[in-house]
Amino acid sequence: MSDRRAIPPHSPPSPCVNICVMHKTRDLCVGCFRSLDEIASWGSMAPAAQREIINQLPARRQSLKRR
Numbered sequence: 683m684s685d686r687r688a689i690p691p692h693s694p695p696s697p698c699v700n701i702c703v704m705h706k707t708r709d710l711c712v713g714c715f716r717s718l719d720e721i722a723s724w725g726s727m728a729p730a731a732q733r734e735i736i737n738q739l740p741a742r743r744q745s746l747k748r749r
Contacts, residue, residue: 693729694736705746715742 698721701713709717716724720735727735 691729693727694732696724697736697739708746710742710746712746715739715746 697714699713703712705712711721716735724732
């Protein structure tokens with residue numbers, strides 16, 4: 683019988699686009715739309731948490747464009 687351990691899902695790539703500028707009132711990077719805490723902890727986050735943040739980025743982008 684083979685050892686069938688669950689393979690953890692791969693982490694999605696970082697949404698960083700090398701435009702690292704924080705919005706002056708929203709505490710979000712205007713390049714990737716993540717907060718400083720999210721950027722700092724990205725590498726240690728579980729893949730599911732990373733995907734959850736990635737799913738929020740389009741709405742964050744729109745909210746910054748509306749201002």
